[in-house]
Amino acid sequence: MAKFHIATADDIISGRATDIYFIRTVETLKAAGLDDAVVRAEFHVASLPEGYKWAVFAGLKEALYALEGKPVTVYALPEGTLFGENQPLMVIEGRYVDFAVFETTVLGILRHYSSIATKAARVKKAAGDKSCLFFGARVLHPAVQPMADRAAYIGGCDGVAGVLGAELMGKQAVGTMPHALMIIFRALKGDHTEAWVWFDAAAPPQVPRIVLADTFLDEREEAVLAVKRLGERLWGVRLDTPGSRRGNMRRIVEEVRWTLELMGRRDVKIVVSGGLDEEAVAELADIVDAFGVGTSIAFPPSVDISMDIVEVKVGGAWTPITKRGKLPGFKQLYDCGGLKRVVRPWGEPPPKCADGSEGRPLIKKYMEDGKIVESIPSEDEIRRYVLRQLESAEL
Structure with a gap:
C-alpha cells in the first residue's frame, strides 16, 4: 500500500x-x-x-x-x-x-x-512595481509545491514562501509569521506582542521584521503596538484579516497608513494577504507596498x-x-x-x-x-x- x-x-x-x-x-x-x-x-x-x-x-x-x-x-x-x-x-x-x-x-x-504562471503574471501586472509574494504552498499537495513555486516565480512573483521550492531554484524563501505564534504567546505569556519581540531576537538578521498585525486587536491598534515594541527595527506590518471580518480593506489600509505617518513612521511597509486576486491587488496597489497571494495563483x-x-x-x-x-x-x-x-x-x-x-x-x-x-x-x-x-x- x-x-x-x-x-x-x-x-x-x-x-x-x-x-x-x-x-x-x-x-x-x-x-x-x-x-x-x-x-x-x-x-x-x-x-x-x-x-x-x-x-x-x-x-x-x-x-x-x-x-x-x-x-x-x-x-x-x-x-x-x-x-x-x-x-x-x-x-x-x-x-x-x-x-x-x-x-x-x-x-x-x-x-x-x-x-x-499566467495567473501569477496577471497578479504581478496588477501589482505593478509593488512586490508580489507567492504564499500558495499550503493549499497544494506537498509533491507539487516546488513546481507551483517555480511556475509562480517565472510568472512574475518576486518571491515564494515554500522552502523546498525556493531551494530548488537557488533562492531564499520569504515569509513573515503565522497567527499561531501570537496565539501561543497570548495563552502562555499573557501578551501576544511578546511574540514579535522574541521573533526579532530569534530570526536571522537578514530577515525583515514584518509583524502580523491583526490577531487579537484592530489592525491600526496592532500596528501602533508593533512600532512601540520593535521601534526602528520594524520593517513592516502584514494585514491578513479574513474576508468575514475585513470590511473595506482599502479603508483599513488607509487608516493604518495614516496612523503610521502620524507616528513619523512612513518607512514602515504595509503588506496585505488573504484571499487576493488580480482585481483586489489592482484596487490596493497604490497604497500597499507588497502582497502575499496564495490560493488564486495556486488554483487558477x-x-x-x-x-x-x-x-x-x-x-x-x-x-x-x-x-x-x-x-x-x-x-x-x-x-x-x-x-x-x-x-x-x-x-x-x-x-x-x-x-x-x-x-x-x-x-x-x-x-x-x-x-x-x-x-x-x-x-x-x-x-x-x-x-x-x-x-x-x-x-
Whole structure:
C-alpha cells in the first residue's frame, strides 16, 4: 500500500504517468503494422479562460526532460512567452508510438505550469512595481509545491514562501509569521506582542521584521503596538484579516497608513494577504507596498492546452491533416512587437508587420532525436522575459 500517491521521476520518464488508452493505441498500431507512422503533434490553446487576453507558456524545461532520450524532435516557443488563442506552442515530431504515452505527461506539465504562471503574471501586472509574494504552498499537495513555486516565480512573483521550492531554484524563501505564534504567546505569556519581540531576537538578521498585525486587536491598534515594541527595527506590518471580518480593506489600509505617518513612521511597509486576486491587488496597489497571494495563483483558471496531430508523413512527404475544428499543418509563430503575433505555415516567408519590418520567428528547435540542442534559461532569465512582455500586456 502506497503511503503517498505520487509519481516518481522514474515513473514520469518511463511513461507510466499516462492514460491507459495511449498504451492501447500503441498496441493497436503495432498490431496493424503502423508502428512506423511518423507524425507532427502540435500543442496549442483553442480558447483562453474567460476574460483573458493572453497566457504564459511555461513548463517547457520539465517537458523536455520528460522526453529526453526518446527518438523525437521538439520545436517550441521559449519558456515564458506570452501567447494568445489558436497559436502553436510546441510540436513533437517522430514516430507516434515513440511518444504517444507521453501526451498525458507533457500536457499535464505544460497545462499546470502555464495556468499558474499566467495567473501569477496577471497578479504581478496588477501589482505593478509593488512586490508580489507567492504564499500558495499550503493549499497544494506537498509533491507539487516546488513546481507551483517555480511556475509562480517565472510568472512574475518576486518571491515564494515554500522552502523546498525556493531551494530548488537557488533562492531564499520569504515569509513573515503565522497567527499561531501570537496565539501561543497570548495563552502562555499573557501578551501576544511578546511574540514579535522574541521573533526579532530569534530570526536571522537578514530577515525583515514584518509583524502580523491583526490577531487579537484592530489592525491600526496592532500596528501602533508593533512600532512601540520593535521601534526602528520594524520593517513592516502584514494585514491578513479574513474576508468575514475585513470590511473595506482599502479603508483599513488607509487608516493604518495614516496612523503610521502620524507616528513619523512612513518607512514602515504595509503588506496585505488573504484571499487576493488580480482585481483586489489592482484596487490596493497604490497604497500597499507588497502582497502575499496564495490560493488564486495556486488554483487558477485552467489554460486548456491540447495536443493534436497536424501532419503525417506519407510516402516520404509531410501531409497536413488533423481533426475538424483544428488547423492542419506545421506552423511558425511570428512576433510583430507589442504582443502582436502572426501564425504562418512552416517554411513560408515571414509576414510583414505594421511598421514594415519582418515578423520575428518565435518557435525554434529545442530537441533533436532525444537530445536537447538549445540552452535552457534560468528561472531568473525566464522571469525577466515575462516581465518585459508584461509591459505591453493588458489585463
